[in-house]
Amino acid sequence: MPSLTKENSAQILDIYLKEHGIKKSYLAKKMNMSPSNLTGYLNGTLRFTAEFAFGVADALNISPSIFLNKSYKI
Numbered sequence: 001m002p003s004l005t006k007e008n009s010a011q012i013l014d015i016y017l018k019e020h021g022i023k024k025s026y027l028a029k030k031m032n033m034s035p036s037n038l039t040g041y042l043n044g045t046l047r048f049t050a051e052f053a054f055g056v057a058d059a060l061n062i063s064p065s066i067f068l069n070k071s072y073k074i
Contacts, residue, residue: 004050009067030059
């Protein structure tokens with residue numbers, strides 16, 4: 001089964017955070033997770049799943065489509 005999220009989703013999120021001046025600790029708090037868990041998603045230790053993508057999108061009030069493969073329809 002193909003992945004619903006883009007291969008470079010973690011990089012996309014990292015760039016988004018930097019470009020918008022959002023601290024990782026802020027996002028972690030908004031998502032009710034530890035900063036070390038968020039770091040795990042960003043460095044590839046934890047798998048960047050569709051569920052995580054939707055959680056990030058909800059926390060940042062953005063569309064999850066930036067993390068999803070085009071074949072996935074919201």
